[in-house]
Amino acid sequence: MTQMTFARAINSGLRKSLENDPKVILMGEDIGTLGGVFRVTDGLQKDFGKHRVVDTPLAESGILGTAVGLAYRGYRPVVEIQFDGFIYPAFDQIVSQVAKMHYRTQGAVKMPITIRVPFGGGIGSPEHHSESPEAYFTHTSGLRVVSVSNPQDAHTMIQQAIASDDPVLYFEPKRRYHDKGEVDESLDLAAALSMEKARVVTEGTDVTLVAYGPLVKTARDAALAAADEGVSIEVIDLRSLAPLDFATLEASVRKTGRLVITHEASQSGGLGAEVAASITERCFYHLEAAPVRVTGFDVPYPYSKLEMHHLPGLDRILDGVDRALGRPNSLSGLEG
Amino acid sequence: MAVVSRVTIIRGNGARVAVARRDHESRGQGQTTSEGCGQTVFTDDAGKGGIAAGGPGNSAESNRRSGGDLVQLITPGGERVSHPEFDSWVQDVSDEQLASLYEDMVAIRRIDAEATALQRQGELALWPPLLGQEASQIGSARALRDDDFVFPSYRDNGVAYVRGVQPADIVKAWRGNALAGWDPYTVNVATQQIIIGAQSLHATGYAMGIQNDGADSVAVAYFGDGATSEGDVNEAMVFAASFQAPVVFFCQNNHWAISEPVMLQSHIQIADRASGFGIPSMRVDGNDVLAVMAATRIAIDRARRGGGPTFIEAVTYRMGPHTTADDPTRYRDANELEDWAAKDPIARLKTLLDRKGLLTAELETAVAAKADAVAKELRSGTINMPEPEPLDIFKHVYSTPNSSLERQQDHYTRYLASFGDPAEAASEEGAR
Numbered sequence: 165m166t167q168m169t170f171a172r173a174i175n176s177g178l179r180k181s182l183e184n185d186p187k188v189i190l191m192g193e194d195i196g197t198l199g200g201v202f203r204v205t206d207g208l209q210k211d212f213g214k215h216r217v218v219d220t221p222l223a224e225s226g227i228l229g230t231a232v233g234l235a236y237r238g239y240r241p242v243v244e245i246q247f248d249g250f251i252y253p254a255f256d257q258i259v260s261q262v263a264k265m266h267y268r269t270q271g272a273v274k275m276p277i278t279i280r281v282p283f284g285g286g287i288g289s290p291e292h293h294s295e296s297p298e299a300y301f302t303h304t305s306g307l308r309v310v311s312v313s314n315p316q317d318a319h320t321m322i323q324q325a326i327a328s329d330d331p332v333l334y335f336e337p338k339r340r341y342h343d344k345g346e347v348d349e350s351l352d353l354a355a356a357l358s359m360e361k362a363r364v365v366t367e368g369t370d371v372t373l374v375a376y377g378p379l380v381k382t383a384r385d386a387a388l389a390a391a392d393e394g395v396s397i398e399v400i401d402l403r404s405l406a407p408l409d410f411a412t413l414e415a416s417v418r419k420t421g422r423l424v425i426t427h428e429a430s431q432s433g434g435l436g437a438e439v440a441a442s443i444t445e446r447c448f449y450h451l452e453a454a455p456v457r458v459t460g461f462d463v464p465y466p467y468s469k470l471e472m473h474h475l476p477g478l479d480r481i482l483d484g485v486d487r488a489l490g491r492p493n494s495l496s497g498l499e500g
Numbered sequence: 501m502a503v504v505s506r507v508t509i510i511r512g513n514g515a516r517v518a519v520a521r522r523d524h525e526s527r528g529q530g531q532t533t534s535e536g537c538g539q540t541v542f543t544d545d546a547g548k549g550g551i552a553a554g555g556p557g558n559s560a561e562s563n564r565r566s567g568g569d570l571v572q573l574i575t576p577g578g579e580r581v582s583h584p585e586f587d588s589w590v591q592d593v594s595d596e597q598l599a600s601l602y603e604d605m606v607a608i609r610r611i612d613a614e615a616t617a618l619q620r621q622g623e624l625a626l627w628p629p630l631l632g633q634e635a636s637q638i639g640s641a642r643a644l645r646d647d648d649f650v651f652p653s654y655r656d657n658g659v660a661y662v663r664g665v666q667p668a669d670i671v672k673a674w675r676g677n678a679l680a681g682w683d684p685y686t687v688n689v690a691t692q693q694i695i696i697g698a699q700s701l702h703a704t705g706y707a708m709g710i711q712n713d714g715a716d717s718v719a720v721a722y723f724g725d726g727a728t729s730e731g732d733v734n735e736a737m738v739f740a741a742s743f744q745a746p747v748v749f750f751c752q753n754n755h756w757a758i759s760e761p762v763m764l765q766s767h768i769q770i771a772d773r774a775s776g777f778g779i780p781s782m783r784v785d786g787n788d789v790l791a792v793m794a795a796t797r798i799a800i801d802r803a804r805r806g807g808g809p810t811f812i813e814a815v816t817y818r819m820g821p822h823t824t825a826d827d828p829t830r831y832r833d834a835n836e837l838e839d840w841a842a843k844d845p846i847a848r849l850k851t852l853l854d855r856k857g858l859l860t861a862e863l864e865t866a867v868a869a870k871a872d873a874v875a876k877e878l879r880s881g882t883i884n885m886p887e888p889e890p891l892d893i894f895k896h897v898y899s900t901p902n903s904s905l906e907r908q909q910d911h912y913t914r915y916l917a918s919f920g921d922p923a924e925a926a927s928e929e930g931a932r
Binding site: 189215220221223225226228229230231232233234235236237238239241253256257260261264266267268269270271272273274305306308328329330360406407408409410411 | 651678700703704710735739897902903904
């Protein structure tokens with residue numbers, strides 16, 4: 165076990181993938197000499213060379229499109245999109261090419277491409293630097309989408325994503341990059357929890373609170389605070405956003421009978437909607453109350469002085485928990 | 501003089517293809533500026549007529565658009581004309597090979613016609629004819645090695661044919677029996693791209709892979725004039741130039757992007773777009789199979805030797821509709837079609853063969869037999885193509901099992917089973 169930051173844990177995972185498979189190639193803007201704007205790829209170009217850690221021109225569609233060609237040739241490209249809001253120029257290549265190639269070619273051409281995306285807000289950034297675009301991709305068949313919440317998962321799951329023969333969007337919570345945690349770098353990938361599985365991070369009995377990425381920490385804090393009031397929250401870290409691990413979600417909701425989902429992304433058509441709808445379909449008779457979503461508002465990401473109103477914090481999450489439990493809450497007395 | 505200096509700005513990139521440049525210079529001797537570089541369209545000049553871009557008069561070879569350096573080795577009249585730079589690249593093409601190029605062009609035209617007929621008969625959902633573009637596709641594809649890798653667009657069926665794709669596989673996607681007709685790795689041809697220009701980046705990435713592998717094969721991207729407006733083609737040229745990737749950008753300027761004339765895409769000649777990226781380019785008569793082959797060989801040779809990317813504009817014409825669902829009479833002049841019919845790529849090669857005394861009865865019989873054979877193969881392969889099974893819809897979305905998808909498949913399987921035995925259901929229906 166080594167104490168390291170979130171960013172370092174990804175760096176270490178990338179390093180191991182580069183060492184273990186000569187076909188792994190890193191591509192992105194500023195990832196080489198600079199080591200990435202968040203330093204996630206720090207030192208890798210120096211150690212693996214310019215042909216394996218490639219500084220690309222500033223063209224996101226170009227990065228993804230050339231990654232498709234490299235995958236055609238048998239490579240495993242790991243591309244970095246510098247910020248969440250910069251992924252849209254690459255949207256066509258991701259949705260029309262990366263996601264569909266395996267289906268289009270009836271399995272002949274694999275797209276083992278990992279797309280790393282620092283995402284989410286909370287760091288006082290200018291526009292386009294704080295977004296949560298994951299639902300665009302969970303809606304797209306052919307992609308796997310994961311989000312990591314702690315250094316150990318970050319280290320393990322980046323390697324699992326790279327080893328996957330399917331394309332994986334790997335969402336990194338940028339406001340947690342400097343958080344430290346224990347990382348076992350010798351953890352055997354095969355023995356580690358599959359990246360498709362959710363994890364119960366705090367056991368509880370009264371309400372199931374589902375989070376991923378940056379809000380897992382907030383959700384755990386909320387569970388601690390609620391425990392003081394005698395409310396037992398079970399926190400689930402989704403880890404995989406596509407596919408969703410319904411077995412873990414169902415088991416928890418069948419136990420607690422109540423469901424709260426939280427994410428930074430806007431509410432409509434988001435992950436919360438998918439989780440709420442699917443769990444309602446699957447566990448309707450176990451639910452004691454309607455599922456509750458605590459999410460970013462249906463607004464463009466606001467200027468940074470307002471972002472703490474947009475981002476679900478501990479208190480807003482607990483207010484949602486109160487709604488699920490039928491306890492007095494901010495909406496008490498309102499119809500519907 | 502101002503115009504001449506603009507020529508330098510637009511075309512003066514030091515990396516521009518030496519061959520075409522030398523060609524121009526050698527042929528330009530004794531010519532006035534207006535007959536040579538002066539015919540290049542400049543931004544200011546072109547801007548004046550910009551609004552008229554939709555008119556049919558602007559779509560074809562207007563004076564402003566026919567460059568002085570269009571490379572031609574076979575005239576529309578079927579005369580072999582010598583060219584100081586390009587001749588040497590096809591001097592090894594024997595009489596037999598010339599006849600074989602002719603056979604390929606006739607065969608693919610027959611496949612094209614047969615596919616159009618199959619669509620009219622309801623056997624294909626759609627078909628994008630390549631009529632008129634046979635020399636561009638056959639001439640370029642025949643310049644490639646087996647281990648070169650092609651990234652084609654949906655219209656490049658002649659390229660697929662040369663690479664060995666079976667006739668029925670060429671139309672498989674157009675019948676709706678698959679999204680793509682072949683396994684790319686069996687013929688080193690990617691599946692035909694429908695998103696305009698997207699494959700130019702795939703070819704560039706593949707070429708970067710070749711480079712990393714230390715191999716000497718080449719990736720070739722096929723696309724049209726419309727695609728050169730797409731961001732992906734421009735980004736592909738940026739990447740290809742930056743990494744000096746062994747890729748050839750083969751652009752068939754067939755003058756029409758569905759209803760939009762090439763003038764709407766570019767106010768300079770398409771080939772000249774490449775120089776802004778530092779990529780050497782050539783502009784060849786795309787209805788001249790030898791000129792196309794020579795240009796492609798030059799580009800391939802440069803890429804193999806580590807010289808980086810090349811852009812080829814093959815100037816040709818889409819004689820048919822965009823697809824069988826299109827009606828070109830709504831947007832283009834019949835006269836234009838007539839002008840281009842006179843430049844037909846197969847007719848001119850046939851005349852050349854005749855001039856050389858190669859168009860024997862024996863050859864004509866053999867070529868006709870080949871065309872009949874591929875047409876028959878296409879027709880029977882299409883009509884007898886196995887139908888997909890309903891649950892095939894769930895296959896190959898991912899390379900490993902996916903729990904959500906398995907659940908949907910399970911539910912749909914139960915749903916289908918709820919109808920009972922389909923054969924029995926059908927007979928009951930009949931009994932009523």
